[in-house]
Amino acid sequence: MEEVPQKPQVSRRRPRQTARMDNAATASSRPSQTTNNDPGCFIIEPDHNTTGMMVEGLHILPEILHVGLKLKDLGKRSIQLLLKKRQLLKETPLDVPEDMKRKGLSSSVMATLVFAQEEAGTAVCISPNGILLTCSHCIAETIDDFDGSKSHSLPFPSGQVVEAKALAWDGKRNLALLKITSAQQPPPSAGASSIPHSGGFPVITLSSTPPVLKARLICVGHPGSENFEAAVPGTKTDYDVLHLSTGTFRGCAEGQDPQDDSDIGALMHSCWTYWGHSGAPLVYRKTGTLVGLHSSWDDETGMRRGVAWEAISGFLESALSIQDLTTPPTSTSFLYAHDTHDTHDLKVQPQVLPAFHCSNYRLPVCLPPSCRKMYNLWLGEGPYLPSINTPTTTTISTSTGLLKSSTTSLTTAAMPTTTEVEALRSWVLSTSGNWLLNIAKAVALSIPLGLFISAMCCCWIPCLWYTDHLTDEFLDISVWTGRLLRGEYGPAGGWIPLIRRRVRMFFMGREERAEAQRREAQEAIDRVVGARRDRHGHVVGVGYQQEPAMTTGLPQNRTMRRQMARQQARANRTVNSNNN
Incomplete structure (x- = not known):
């Protein structure tokens, strides 16, 4: 009988909620989760209907917010905290680095949002239609704690307040998606690019490739206002609502699955973070693209950890590609998509039945009817590419009814190899990979x-x-x-x-x-x-x-x-x- 390899020992994640509970009862230990409550088993579907959740149909929040205003799922204390954070964001604007301003990448930094709840947390907008990405523990620690009908209030750095509801929740990858349902009119300084009625919010795009080792990163997050490390409980910090820190990408933890963030993130980086930075985007400074999310840190080494690019890319392919977010739902049936890379089925918000469904993990999980064009994978388009010199078999299911489809298998030839010149160029310009090759390259040049x-x-x-x-x-x-x-x-x-x-x-x-x-x-x-x-x-x-x-x-x-x-x-x- 083969022995099952044991999972490497790592420190568990400590978000603000966990730290608050640990400080309140230091003698008690965190209860173990049962199989039914395993955070890595499901992406679940919320109970609310998404009719009217398009950008054109957003509910407009009043321009002037006050304590007496009744907002859904927000009490008086939370509204006061929201107004305070909004005022501080206006008084201390986020300082975008000059090099990113020159390159026109300010939108990548301004796409960060702050949770208005006491527990804090950070999110980032990844679609002009109002799709938000954050860590799953920012909205629910476990599946039992998850409430899909709950609204979350978040302000942009410009002070524009939005309300969002959960679309998908994945405890294994520690990722969650939210959809903006209500929004204020943006302030005049924000420009027309963030006006809800014109069809866009400040966004950041996901990088097409994972980051290279020691790549320069920027982390924009919301450090909490309470100092959990102080000897006196209730001690406040003096951090800004949004803090921008710089650092580098330190690779992924050896022996850890990049798709698994149930205990601690696989991605390692050196950007400064604090409680409340969970869900903060890790931005590649050169291109302004998203390469990861901060989620935790290692208590033993102090290394900052996060959700790797591979997990984000797989999660978005599984959760977004099987639904049409621009078309209101016409069916109450659920769509299931099995991701061959993962060990769990994905259950997401019901939407219009897609026209195609690709079962190969390296291809897009699905092509919705509203997709303007089909990815040309041989020209490098799309998030994944087949392995070089490896034939690829793709199964395409064509819809013949609401719950019926016909299946066709297609086999593609091996991808042609690159020329010697391109291979040499990629070798010379590469900064990661085998360390022996890097040493040989340095010796050859020196x-x-x-x-x-x-x-x-x-x-x-x-x-x-x-x-x-x-x-x-x-x-x-x-x-x-x-x-x-x-x-x-x-x-x-x-x-x-x-x-x-x-x-x-x-x-x-x-x-x-x-x-x-x-x-x-x-x-x-x-x-x-x-x-x-x-x-x-x-x-x-x-x-x-x-x-x-x-x-x-x-x-x-x-x-x-x-x-x-x-x-x-x-x-x-x-x-x-x-x-x-």
């Missing part, structure tokens, strides 16, 4: 650069130093003439000993190097003028080009002459000062 720097240090720079320290008599001939003479007569002993002397000079001390250069320069001049010296350095024979300056006894090295002149000037100043 070897030519290292050889060039070594040649400069051992040959070119010493040669310049050698030329600069030649005597004035030799330099009077001019550098080019000196090179011609050296090329004609050659250095003493040949070129190989010259190179060896250059290398030895490079590792000498300053005084030793100066003396060796002076001696080598004198030998070069003596070779040209025909002078001969004994072992003590005295001239014993002169050739046909003897210069008067060669026999004056003055230092032949230009640097030494300058040093002697400075010493003489200091001596003269000393004598003059003594005379005065």
Whole structure:
């Protein structure tokens, strides 16, 4: 009998609700959940009807909100908290980074929403029609706590307040979808892009690919107002309603399924977070796209955790692609879609029966009737691509009635491989993958650069130093003439000993190097003028080009002459000062 591999031990998630309960009763432990209450078993369907939930049919909330206003599922305390958060958002606007402003990516940051409830939490708008994405524990810790008819009030960073109801809830992936049902008219500063009647809210789009290792991220979340780590209960924090922090993507936890966030998120990042950041979007700073959601942190290591891109992409494919969110429902029957990657069936809001249903996980789960075009997977469109060089079999179900359909199987050929140039380009530009390839790439790029720097240090720079320290008599001939003479007569002993002397000079001390250069320069001049010296350095024979300056006894090295002149000037100043 095969042993079932045990799940790696990880710290459990601690949202604000759990922290509040832990502080209230530290001696009690969290009760274990039964199979029926397993948060990773279902995506359940709320009880409310979605008729009139399109952007064109939104219920308009009054522009002026006050404590006496009656909002559904909001008590007086919650309305006061909502008004306070809205006022703080207007007084302390979110500071979008300048690089994102220049790229026109401000909407990715302004698409963040704040839960008005005491427990806090964060959400993000992913559709101009008002589809919100958040963590499932922000609206319900367990399935028993879930209430699909409950309305949630959330303000945008601009101060625009909206009401939303749940569309789907997945405790295993720790994700939930909400649909905006009511909204205020946006403030004038928000622009026409967020006017409900014009068909759009500030949105952020999901990245087409998962983030690379150490990618720069931005996290926009709502830190809670109560300090759960303080010794005195009820201590308040001084954080802003929305806090923008920066960090990097640290990969996914080894050995953990990216699709499972029931205990703790698989995604790891270094952005600063606090209680209330659950559901905060992790934005790729370069493109302004969504690559994850913050959900928790590891109590042992302090590493921030989140819902991985793979889980978000799979959840959206399962929950959104099997329904038409722009058409009011005409049937009360539920649509079921089995995701072959997961171990649970998905149950979502009833909508118009789709025309196609693809059972292959790598293809879109469904193509609704309102889909404007079919994804061309071979051109890179759509969220998933078949594996390279792997034939793909797709099952297409065509609707023949409300609950009847005919099935057709299609087999596609293997995807053609990329060219060598594209493969090389992707290898050079890649920053993640096998660490051995990264090391080999760094070595391959550093070897030519290292050889060039070594040649400069051992040959070119010493040669310049050698030329600069030649005597004035030799330099009077001019550098080019000196090179011609050296090329004609050659250095003493040949070129190989010259190179060896250059290398030895490079590792000498300053005084030793100066003396060796002076001696080598004198030998070069003596070779040209025909002078001969004994072992003590005295001239014993002169050739046909003897210069008067060669026999004056003055230092032949230009640097030494300058040093002697400075010493003489200091001596003269000393004598003059003594005379005065």
